[in-house]
């Protein structure tokens with residue numbers, strides 16, 4: 181198989197990149213191992229804000245649907261339920277659909293494989309009933325399965341508090357959110373106050389000592405920095421861990437893209453320049469793979485990577501594309517530098 | 533910290549650590565091993581790790597490998613568990629004209645004491661039922677087996693340290709000079725001096741030799757191996773190209789590629805190795821491959837070990853070889869004999885570097 | 890973190906195992922991996938890479954940026970051998986040490 185731009189990952193950033201390429205008349209193929217497009221947006225029910233026009237006011241899954249819908253008028257090729265597993269010696273991608281390995285050659289790649297959640301570790305974290313906060317969200321909003329009746333959330337990022345609120349809304353009893361540091365990590369005031377309305381307490385300077393139970397979670401043992409030496413038992417049947425997220429590195433590793441550490445972008449990630457282009461020149465990076473950021477950052481980096489891929493195909497840029505990129509960069513700067521200034525700064529320093 | 537040593541060993545892979553351990557058994561003072569990384573980062577951590585003898589030819593090389601493999605029986609008692617298992621080795625064949633070849637191999641190896649049976653189809657399938665029923669026969673020898681290379685190097689290092697050996701990790705040797713009977717070994721972290729110097733830097737031995745003005749004919753040959761998820765034990769023997777490790781994983785692969793120091797893997801290799809695996813053991817079709825790795829074979833120009841003193845520079849020794857897992861106990865024993873006694877218990881002239889002159 | 894806390898669930902490797910590898914001189918994730926098998930299981934370090942790298946950094950009093958990323962190898966997902974074989978020329982790779990062995994012809998002994 182052959183295409184001009186092969187996009188690995190059909191989440192919001194891959195979809196945004198595809199639009200920029202396809203709407204300029206170039207061939208695009210999207211490979212995703214999931215059975216549906218939309219990536220991690222598919223289970224997000226909150227209204228995405230901030231987000232640039234024309235996407236304002238949409239809930240996460242609606243944003244995903246809109247990004248998919250936009251592509252319908254173009255001849256984009258999709259390979260769903262296909263895993264990207266590696267490269268052949270001639271640089272073409274190997275993709276497995278479960279029966280054989282397809283070989284896809286492309287003029288360039290956009291890698292939009294997203295981020296993964298980091299775990300937190302304490303004795304008992306491998307017991308059934310301990311899961312990442314994102315996994316709980318998938319269960320509830322996508323599979324309509326509740327992770328349990330009574331739970332505890334460990335970690336207080338925007339995402340954790342948002343999902344805690346969603347758990348409360350479907351009737352799950354969350355006994356509290358524990359945060360080891362001395363302040364709530366969430367930055368979005370609306371999310372924090374929306375959690376406060378539920379009455380779910382946020383216990384600061386509190387750590388999980390251990391989780392125990394026979395064959396599944398039954399008890400969590402907490403210790404509080406305010407009361408040294410005192411440990412409290414809580415009866416729960418599930419525990420959600422918010423350990424932050426980090427860019428998925430495997431695709432870059434096997435594509436021989438150099439990596440760099442940038443704490444505020446989620447740790448190690450591929451090096452890239454101002455075109456979101458890896459040092460390995462035919463590879464562009466988009467979305468959470470290019471650094472953990474907000475949804476607006478995901479969509480905008482996808483769009484910018486897409487236009488740069490077009491420049492790459494056409495061996496140079498055009499005025500219209502340059503000004504379009506400028507609009508996206510301005511938006512990205514506006515949103516990232518106000519929402520999460522440290523992310524914007526890290527991105528600038530990363531691009532060198 | 534003392535910077536003067538009796539013996540410095542450059543490279544702490546299976547060969548360097550094997551030498552350090554054996555030498556420390558007879559001579560406990562003044563041994564230093566220097567490695568530019570942590571050992572196992574080189575060839576010894578990316579290997580199939582068969583302890584393999586029966587197809588090693590000519591027979592003098594088979595005999596040499598046999599002596600080393602026999603030392604394994606004692607080694608694990610001395611340095612601790614290295615997961616060595618003498619499984620027996622099977623080389624299946626799939627064409628009739630290979631039977632004659634197998635018979636002449638059996639005859640020639642018998643002259644040096646390596647016992648090989650040429651099995652017919654039923655015999656080989658009775659021994660290893662997982663083999664493809666297209667097999668026509670096989671050579672079989674009790675002598676072959678395999679070991680866990682990570683445990684092997686770890687236990688060599690631990691035992692050597694207990695015997696007083698010092699290790700310098702993450703310290704690269706950058707220059708060597710010989711002055712008034714001592715070697716001056718310059719590293720990234722300073723200068724060391726010693727009386728005896730051993731070059732066991734694997735595929736980098738060529739580069740290290742250049743520091744002494746030597747042209748040591750060793751170069752890297754890439755080998756890729758792929759590994760399955762752990763499977764219930766179903767294979768008893770070490771098959772030519774494929775074995776099941778004690779944790780249930782099956783290691784598959786037997787490639788030799790000229791690719792310099794490039795250690796990447798590729799799907800081309802994985803695909804053709806998958807075919808190879810199915811031709812040998814069809815039941816593997818459903819087994820999942822979870823990873824692959826690639827390592828550099830330490831390949832002397834004529835493929836035989838380079839072992840012994842380096843004439844012209846007193847107290848300088850070299851040990852660079854392919855099949856270093858199989859050969860490490862013997863290489864370690866022989867180099868330590870040379871250093872402590874000046875002679876070896878079996879002749880090693882054949883392996884001298886002078887043969888390339 | 891408690892010494893007995895598991896950090897690599899695929900291979901059941903604990904904090905103590907990591908500490909023992911580090912005390913032997915290991916400095917990177919790959920060094921520790923070769924000694925302990927952490928990250929070599931089914932998930933191929935997708936779950937444990939971060940926590941183990943952080944532990945090594947802490948034990949070595951280094952920053953996380955100093956602990957290099959382990960070599961991540963294809964295939965990126967576990968794939969059955971039958972699937973990997975389906976699209977390649979069959980037998981393109983079958984070689985054997987037996988075929989390559991050269992028995993003596995009486996000349997050398």
Ligand SMILES: Cc1cc2nc3c(=O)[nH]c(=O)nc-3n(C[C@H](O)[C@H](O)[C@H](O)COP(=O)(O)OP(=O)(O)OC[C@H]3O[C@@H](n4cnc5c(N)ncnc54)[C@H](O)[C@@H]3O)c2cc1C
Pocket residue numbers: 188189190191192193194211212213214218219220221224262263264265292293294295296297313314315317318339342343466467468469474475478965
């Ligand atoms: C479980 C989870 C829940 C989240 N919930 C929230 C939330 O509530 N609020 C919030 O702000 N953010 C949330 N996020 C962050 C989320 O990552 C981003 O909001 C956004 O979805 C990222 O977009 P993306 O395009 O970069 O990556 P993704 O949306 O992650 O898309 C990546 C796509 O690549 C595919 N892929 C990856 N590897 C391969 C491969 N080897 N072969 C084929 N396909 C592959 C995946 O299937 C996926 O569809 C969540 C993240 C996770 C992991």
Ligand SMILES: Cc1cc2nc3c(=O)[nH]c(=O)nc-3n(C[C@H](O)[C@H](O)[C@H](O)COP(=O)(O)OP(=O)(O)OC[C@H]3O[C@@H](n4cnc5c(N)ncnc54)[C@H](O)[C@@H]3O)c2cc1C
Pocket residue numbers: 542543544545546547548566567568569570571572573574575576577578579580581582583584703704705706732733734735736737740754755756757826827828829830851852853854855856857858859
């Ligand atoms: C795919 C594959 C399969 C194999 N299968 C088998 C098998 O089944 N059976 C078998 O017996 N053998 C096998 N081998 C061969 C065997 O693995 C090697 O012969 C053996 O590991 C070589 O060990 P070594 O100590 O010489 O090299 P290494 O392990 O590479 O050690 C050399 C050390 O020197 C260090 N070094 C290099 N330069 C410097 C410097 N300037 N300063 C300081 N230190 C330095 C390196 O860091 C390294 O640790 C296989 C090899 C490969 C690649």
